[in-house]
Amino acid sequence: MKRDLLCVPCGMRSLAWVSGRGEIKTLVKGKVKIDHPEPIFIRTPTSTEVIPVDVCVCDSCNTPLPRGADAVARTISWKDEPVPEDVGWEADYLESPTPVEAA
Ligand SMILES: [Zn+2]
Numbered sequence: 166m167k168r169d170l171l172c173v174p175c176g177m178r179s180l181a182w183v184s185g186r187g188e189i190k191t192l193v194k195g196k197v198k199i200d201h202p203e204p205i206f207i208r209t210p211t212s213t214e215v216i217p218v219d220v221c222v223c224d225s226c227n228t229p230l231p232r233g234a235d236a237v238a239r240t241i242s243w244k245d246e247p248v249p250e251d252v253g254w255e256a257d258y259l260e261s262p263t264p265v266e267a268a
Pocket of ligand 1: 171172173174175176223224225226227228
């Protein structure tokens with residue numbers, strides 16, 4: 166399973182992709198509802214560096230996605246993959262997540 170938070174142009178562009186065999190692509194849109202995402206942890210055998218992140222960014226083009234910005238949450242899973250327990254992760258990031266329908 167792969168999860169991405171995307172800006173609207175990147176999210177909508179991904180609708181045009183042809184999914185691979187057995188691949189299931191789910192997109193929902195909404196407004197970003199968090200101020201600061203979780204920090205990034207870089208671990209080595211001897212240390213851990215914590216890098217604070219000021220704002221969500223598009224996982225494709227790196228456009229900042231501040232609280233209130235329109236965004237698309239994309240999940241790519243595979244047909245035979247077990248359903249994870251935390252389905253609905255989009256609601257952790259987006260206000261009123263709404264499914265995006267292909268045009
Ligand atoms: Zn983008």
